[in-house]
Amino acid sequence: MSSKALSAIIRHELAAQEVAALTRRIGVKLGHCPISRTPADNEWMLDEKGRLKTHLWQAFNHREPSDCGYGEVGLGEDGIADALSRGSEFACRHCKRAYQLILRRKKARQELGNARRAIRTIGRFALAAQGGAQ
Numbered sequence: 001m002s003s004k005a006l007s008a009i010i011r012h013e014l015a016a017q018e019v020a021a022l023t024r025r026i027g028v029k030l031g032h033c034p035i036s037r038t039p040a041d042n043e044w045m046l047d048e049k050g051r052l053k054t055h056l057w058q059a060f061n062h063r064e065p066s067d068c069g070y071g072e073v074g075l076g077e078d079g080i081a082d083a084l085s086r087g088s089e090f091a092c093r094h095c096k097r098a099y100q101l102i103l104r105r106k107k108a109r110q111e112l113g114n115a116r117r118a119i120r121t122i123g124r125f126a127l128a129a130q131g132g133a134q
């Protein structure tokens with residue numbers, strides 16, 4: 001295996017491990033949210049997919065009238081971060097930390113996608129060099 005191919009595989013593995021680690025950490029943070037610690041014995045606490053309506057869930061699902069006057073829009077990245085901050089509508093330090101980790105995971109997933117494309121490019125060249133399909 002060429003060093004370029006090995007580097008691409010290592011890059012992919014590092015990104016995959018980071019995504020997995022961040023996913024675990026997000027779960028831990030959301031588990032510390034006071035809403036998560038309340039027994040979910042009321043249906044209103046769960047969404048249609050059975051997910052608990054944490055502060056983070058509420059910020060993600062918050063809708064407000066759009067600026068153009070038609071329909072509703074969700075919050076952008078800054079709006080979600082603000083809504084989870086102290087003194088705001090869905091203030092919760094655990095959900096806010098989870099959201100920061102979600103943003104980091106988003107970047108890690110982009111890196112994972114880039115690494116996957118690099119590996120596929122190497123694979124296509126290797127296949128073509130053997131006279132296979134491209």
Ligand SMILES: [Zn+2]
Nearest residue numbers: 033055092095
């Ligand atoms: Zn929370």
